[in-house]
Amino acid sequence: MKQLDLFNSSKTNIERKEIQNGQYLHISDFFDKSTSDNYLQTLLNTIDWKQEKMNMYGKELLFPRLTAWYGDNDKPYSFSGITLKPKQWTKELLEIKRRVEIKTDVSFNSVLLNRYRNGNDSISWHTDAEKELGKNPIIASVNLGATREFQLRHIHTKEKLSIQLSHGSLLIMLGELQHFWQHQIPKTKKPVSERINLTFRVIK
Numbered sequence: 001m002k003q004l005d006l007f008n009s010s011k012t013n014i015e016r017k018e019i020q021n022g023q024y025l026h027i028s029d030f031f032d033k034s035t036s037d038n039y040l041q042t043l044l045n046t047i048d049w050k051q052e053k054m055n056m057y058g059k060e061l062l063f064p065r066l067t068a069w070y071g072d073n074d075k076p077y078s079f080s081g082i083t084l085k086p087k088q089w090t091k092e093l094l095e096i097k098r099r100v101e102i103k104t105d106v107s108f109n110s111v112l113l114n115r116y117r118n119g120n121d122s123i124s125w126h127t128d129a130e131k132e133l134g135k136n137p138i139i140a141s142v143n144l145g146a147t148r149e150f151q152l153r154h155i156h157t158k159e160k161l162s163i164q165l166s167h168g169s170l171l172i173m174l175g176e177l178q179h180f181w182q183h184q185i186p187k188t189k190k191p192v193s194e195r196i197n198l199t200f201r202v203i204k
């Protein structure tokens with residue numbers, strides 16, 4: 001990644017963290033409010049959202065969130081016990097992708113979208129270390145809608161970190177982070193409105 005573009009903008013609010021076994025960058029104001037509002041509304045209406053099911057010990061379990069998978073090629077992608085075929089990029093997804101690519105200097109070929117309808121929707125502890133992503137994947141994650149807490153937990157030391165991901169923010173995870181840290185969006189009792197998260201990935 002070019003360090004240059006990541007640090008030369010005076011207007012952006014960047015937190016760069018070198019943590020044990022990994023790195024992340026958090027840009028809380030990546031998109032301004034009106035751009036973020038527009039993307040949120042458009043994605044709520046145009047993305048083909050589904051509530052997927054997975055099989056656990058012979059029982060069908062519904063994911064506690066809606067998901068969608070878009071990308072360049074027709075390679076199926078497996079995560080959380082299910083396999084999805086990507087849909088074709090929409091205009092807005094390509095626009096967001098382009099802006100993330102300018103920031104990171106990485107060409108992403110796919111995006112996984114998650115939609116958390118309320119505080120009862122969540123994603124539990126996991127890593128994004130699927131073999132299709134290569135050794136030390138860079139994952140760029142765009143947040144729209146309600147602010148939710150993103151937690152990281154080191155698999156050996158159990159150290160925990162917490163980041164509030166708000167409307168229009170970008171979180172970039174890189175280095176060996178996916179091999180040492182799990183992450184989750186826990187459920188919350190606070191009344192929260194909808195949130196959409198887009199994780200841009202490079203499928204090899």
Ligand SMILES: O=C(O)CCC(=O)C(=O)O
Pocket residue numbers: 112114123128141150165183185197199
């Ligand atoms: O919603 C988020 O911020 C995280 C989503 C996530 O971890 C994933 O899709 O793998």
Ligand SMILES: [Fe+2]
Pocket residue numbers: 126127128183
């Ligand atoms: Fe993840």
